[in-house]
Amino acid sequence: MPAKPAESLPVLLEYYDALFQAHGEQHWWPGRTPFEVIVGAILVQNTNWENAARAIANLRRAELLTPPAMEKVPRAKLARLIRPSGYFRQKARKLHELLAFLRREYRGSLAAMFRTPTAQLREQLLCVHGIGPETADSILLYAGKHPVFVVDAYTRRILNRHGLAHEKESYEEIRARFEKSLPTDPALFNEYHALLVRTGKHYCRSRGALCSDCALRRYLPRPPEPIA
Ligand code: SF4
Numbered sequence: 001m002p003a004k005p006a007e008s009l010p011v012l013l014e015y016y017d018a019l020f021q022a023h024g025e026q027h028w029w030p031g032r033t034p035f036e037v038i039v040g041a042i043l044v045q046n047t048n049w050e051n052a053a054r055a056i057a058n059l060r061r062a063e064l065l066t067p068p069a070m071e072k073v074p075r076a077k078l079a080r081l082i083r084p085s086g087y088f089r090q091k092a093r094k095l096h097e098l099l100a101f102l103r104r105e106y107r108g109s110l111a112a113m114f115r116t117p118t119a120q121l122r123e124q125l126l127c128v129h130g131i132g133p134e135t136a137d138s139i140l141l142y143a144g145k146h147p148v149f150v151v152d153a154y155t156r157r158i159l160n161r162h163g164l165a166h167e168k169e170s171y172e173e174i175r176a177r178f179e180k181s182l183p184t185d186p187a188l189f190n191e192y193h194a195l196l197v198r199t200g201k202h203y204c205r206s207r208g209a210l211c212s213d214c215a216l217r218r219y220l221p222r223p224p225e226p227i228a
Pocket residue numbers: 158161162199203204205209210211212214215216217218220224
């Protein structure tokens with residue numbers, strides 16, 4: 001189904017209101033410090049949050065949840081500790097590459113890194129090994145409070161089922177659509193993404209949508225799909 005033209009997308013704000021009314025604050029992202037949020041954004045790649053959280057708990061026990069501590073730890077030990085998150089060798093390399101970038105560009109200071117203008121920092125992060133758009137935007141929004149909208153598979157599925165995005169639309173096109181349609185407010189982007197995740201997990205499931213219980217039901221362009 002073709003995407004609706006951008007001018008018809010104030011509906012995205014209505015979606016947010018409906019979701020917030022139904023579910024309230026989601027208290028995302030679960031991380032005690034900006035660095036922990038960054039680590040979580042990498043560890044959650046290709047796995048679920050429960051597995052990433054087990055890896056983070058290991059890092060906390062080993063007192064490695066600061067940039068200097070993690071930078072110094074041998075790669076093999078880091079990989080062993082984050083094993084529960086899967087792809088642990090690759091993720092250990094990604095963490096070390098990100099820390100090398102932080103040291104090189106910002107003398108190891110996250111505060112200095114997050115003072116960089118959003119577009120410039122986004123470009124830099126996308127050049128770091130293993131940091132794709134979703135991870136970069138999660139770091140920018142949830143750790144740095146920069147106004148970027150995080151697009152994930154749940155977001156795509158919901159928009160697609162509502163006729164608001166093409167199946168093959170790019171990450172950047174969908175991100176731009178949200179950012180043009182909403183006030184530039186990191187707190188709003190934060191809450192909205194979390195609400196979409198909740199909706200995708202519990203209602204808009206890949207194997208069958210539970211539309212009759214979903215807060216977005218009234219916006220469906222056609223009758224709900226049958227449950228598989
Ligand atoms: S579950 Fe149904 S109503 Fe809810 S977002 Fe998915 S398609 Fe829309």
